[in-house]
Amino acid sequence: MSVTVDTVTPRSRKRIDGWRWAGRIFLLIMVLYTALPMAWMLLTSIKSGFAATQFPPQWWPAEPTLASYQKLLDPQNSVGQDFLRFFWNSLFVSVVTTILAVAVAVPAAYAFSRFRFPGRKFLFFSVLLRNMFPAVIFLVPLFILMRWLGLVNTHGSLILTYLTFGLPLAIWLLKGFYDNIPVQLEQAARIDGATRFQAFLLIVTPLSVPGIIATAIYSFIGAWNEYIYAATFLTKNEQLTLPVGIQRFFSENTTDFPGLMAASFLMSVPVVVLFLVLQKYFVRALTEGAVKH
Amino acid sequence: MTTMTGQLSSASEHLTRRPNILRQMWTSRGDYLYVLPAIVVMLVVIAYPIYYTIDLSFFKTPPGLQLRDKIWVGTDNYTQILTSEVFWKVTVNTVIWTLASTIIAFVLGFGAALALHRDFAGRAILRAILIIPWVISAVAASYIWKWIYHSDFGVLGAVLVQFGFLDRQPNFIDNVNSVLPSLIVVNIWREFPFAMIMLMAGLQTVPEQLLRAAKVDGASAWQRFWHVTFPHLRGVSTVTILLLAVANFNSFIIPWIMTGGGPSNASHIWITHIYELAFGRQRWGVAAAYSVLLFIILMVLGYFYVRALSGNESKEHGA
Numbered sequence: 051m052s053v054t055v056d057t058v059t060p061r062s063r064k065r066i067d068g069w070r071w072a073g074r075i076f077l078l079i080m081v082l083y084t085a086l087p088m089a090w091m092l093l094t095s096i097k098s099g100f101a102a103t104q105f106p107p108q109w110w111p112a113e114p115t116l117a118s119y120q121k122l123l124d125p126q127n128s129v130g131q132d133f134l135r136f137f138w139n140s141l142f143v144s145v146v147t148t149i150l151a152v153a154v155a156v157p158a159a160y161a162f163s164r165f166r167f168p169g170r171k172f173l174f175f176s177v178l179l180r181n182m183f184p185a186v187i188f189l190v191p192l193f194i195l196m197r198w199l200g201l202v203n204t205h206g207s208l209i210l211t212y213l214t215f216g217l218p219l220a221i222w223l224l225k226g227f228y229d230n231i232p233v234q235l236e237q238a239a240r241i242d243g244a245t246r247f248q249a250f251l252l253i254v255t256p257l258s259v260p261g262i263i264a265t266a267i268y269s270f271i272g273a274w275n276e277y278i279y280a281a282t283f284l285t286k287n288e289q290l291t292l293p294v295g296i297q298r299f300f301s302e303n304t305t306d307f308p309g310l311m312a313a314s315f316l317m318s319v320p321v322v323v324l325f326l327v328l329q330k331y332f333v334r335a336l337t338e339g340a341v342k343h
Numbered sequence: 344m345t346t347m348t349g350q351l352s353s354a355s356e357h358l359t360r361r362p363n364i365l366r367q368m369w370t371s372r373g374d375y376l377y378v379l380p381a382i383v384v385m386l387v388v389i390a391y392p393i394y395y396t397i398d399l400s401f402f403k404t405p406p407g408l409q410l411r412d413k414i415w416v417g418t419d420n421y422t423q424i425l426t427s428e429v430f431w432k433v434t435v436n437t438v439i440w441t442l443a444s445t446i447i448a449f450v451l452g453f454g455a456a457l458a459l460h461r462d463f464a465g466r467a468i469l470r471a472i473l474i475i476p477w478v479i480s481a482v483a484a485s486y487i488w489k490w491i492y493h494s495d496f497g498v499l500g501a502v503l504v505q506f507g508f509l510d511r512q513p514n515f516i517d518n519v520n521s522v523l524p525s526l527i528v529v530n531i532w533r534e535f536p537f538a539m540i541m542l543m544a545g546l547q548t549v550p551e552q553l554l555r556a557a558k559v560d561g562a563s564a565w566q567r568f569w570h571v572t573f574p575h576l577r578g579v580s581t582v583t584i585l586l587l588a589v590a591n592f593n594s595f596i597i598p599w600i601m602t603g604g605g606p607s608n609a610s611h612i613w614i615t616h617i618y619e620l621a622f623g624r625q626r627w628g629v630a631a632a633y634s635v636l637l638f639i640i641l642m643v644l645g646y647f648y649v650r651a652l653s654g655n656e657s658k659e660h661g662a
Binding site for chain 1: 364367368371373374375376377378380381384387389391392393395396399451454455457458459461469471472473474475476478479480481482483486487488490491493495496498501504505512532535536540543544564565589592593595596600614617618621622627630631634637638641644645
């Protein structure tokens, strides 16, 4: 791109080249800070346990091996059995949480955006305030509540909890989105004989799909990565989700660093892929919703 | 598109001048149906725990006793906390942790957002790389960094030794002086991308015409940033800083997985300390009292939080 065309990029002119270089160097440092730990995770994961514990370290694995991945993904092996089960549990909990979060957040956000019922503001802020409180505060009472509901050691306890802590930001994101959809569209539908609910379902909902996708990504990632409730509510090995399962597993095998890094990598793959594929919706939802002024 | 819909959204303001609140609630009874699911879930999972925690904070629960055998002790738990040395140490840690993480993550995220604002080849890839730490699980991040900091085989120490900065492998997280800064580095690694995304979104709302006009009037790059770009980002900056501050104040996984609060409480922050009191030492009453103190602090923070989040909305109403 030409640097002299200042109508395209107002920030590009010769005398500010210093700023541009500062920006580039800064970006380089940030990319190294971000990527090197992840690169080291990958490099360690393809070493043998012996190669990983040498000093000075092998900067590049002398004999790369996929043994750790094979072990984790092999259903015949007890380690692989556990890992795949944790993986499946995480997937199940996250998907159900995501579906429910969208189903609950969509109507609520729509109502907060469109309707002017008394107490609307109060309710909206109490929903947002939920975001403020740390999980630890809710652990004991929620555990007792879950016992009372008969949900301890079930994935239902996690889904119900994740739902509430994902909702506030989901509702907030979606509300910003609905604020930007012209109300005239619904009014036109109403004039044509649609009920208010039909207008919401058939006119507004299709338009808000990007916002819904953003909400879904947010809920999924939150549920996939959650640790503290899962560590408290689940005790049976076959129920554990990945973050807790991995922690339990490697507190017994403290020196299997390649295995630990391979597990961390495999655990990160679904959310990273999901986010990278759908990130434009997420950024757009933030731009149109949360950030607009 | 944004400007157009912005104008239209004001049309959605149905008038409400509260003549009779009950009648109004009755006429809009259908509206509540839309928020009802959200409210019910919130009530069950939030209101009850808050009530329960406040109640429990006035009781003593000796280890070995069942929770239902708790003993009423009045405000003893509170005086015990406020007079203990650990409490103040943990509080100082929490303040350092929250302030340092929030400020540095925000500044780095801001810088990255500015540097990525201009289009250049490979921008999308760089942005994707920078976002990844925010997406991966904190448990995975904790293990990655724990391995990097490892006192025998850690790669960071090895690099420092190889380049001659140190003569032997340092102890990053087994040392009372370096543990908190080391954990803050991990936390920032995970959080700056969030600030970056928010500010990148914010930067798109800065009107190009204003920047161009300022340039025609002879404003320098720095002046354009300070007088045009920065004021436009004030709203999103406030929201970002508050969200970061709340998240940092409430962080648990990184210190818990990496050090468990040690060595000798040097990396305990409030949340990990409460967790340890409750689940490690079974001192539920004291933990509950801690939580109530936390509530109070969070309510103060929450006041600003709600004001910042509602800032956008009230401007809309004023228009």
